[in-house]
Amino acid sequence: MPNFSDEAGSLLRSHHLKVTKPRLKILEYLMAHHNHPTASTIFTAISGDEPAYRATVYNNLNKLVDAGIVTEIKNGDDSLHYDYFVKPHFHIICKKCGKIADVYYPDFGRIEEQMRTEADKQTGFVTSSSHVEIYGLCPNCQNKEKKTNKCKF
Secondary structure, eight states: OOOHHHHHHHHHHHHTOOOHHHHHHHHHHHHHOOSSOOOHHHHHHHHTSSSOOHHHHHHHHHHHHTTEEEEEOOOTOOOEEEEESOOOOEEETTTOOEEEEEETTTTTHHHHHHHHHHHHHHOOOOOOOOOOOOOOOOOHHHHHHHHHHHHOO
16 A cells, blocks of 8 residues: 555645644545545544544544545435545445445536536625535446346236
8 A cells, every 4th residue: 555644744734734643544544545434434444553532533534624635425324424535526326325436527627616606606605615426326236126126026
């Protein structure tokens, strides 16, 4: 696994966040893994032999989200998942099992900016960020549904 320590430290400093060991570990994990983990998954992955507190992970994730470094994704099962937003993309989420996948679209940055501009015009808000989610059924759940439907008389 690549070492993202320098990149993570620079990113934290550029967002005026103190570089702490827990923040570095959380951000390094998210940079190395694109599995849209929950806070619990991150806690388990980074706690290792050192004492760690779940509240520390939650608090630092909130700070990273507030800074715009990490995106919070609300899953279909009401759990929160996290993503390091390295390259502009949107998410597709399975309504049945909650699987989350990244979708990279060549003009996503332009389209996102147009949506935010339109939102500003219609509402008077001054937008600072956005997050696009699309919902559907993943291939695995589609297959399960097909098998279930075939068995019905």
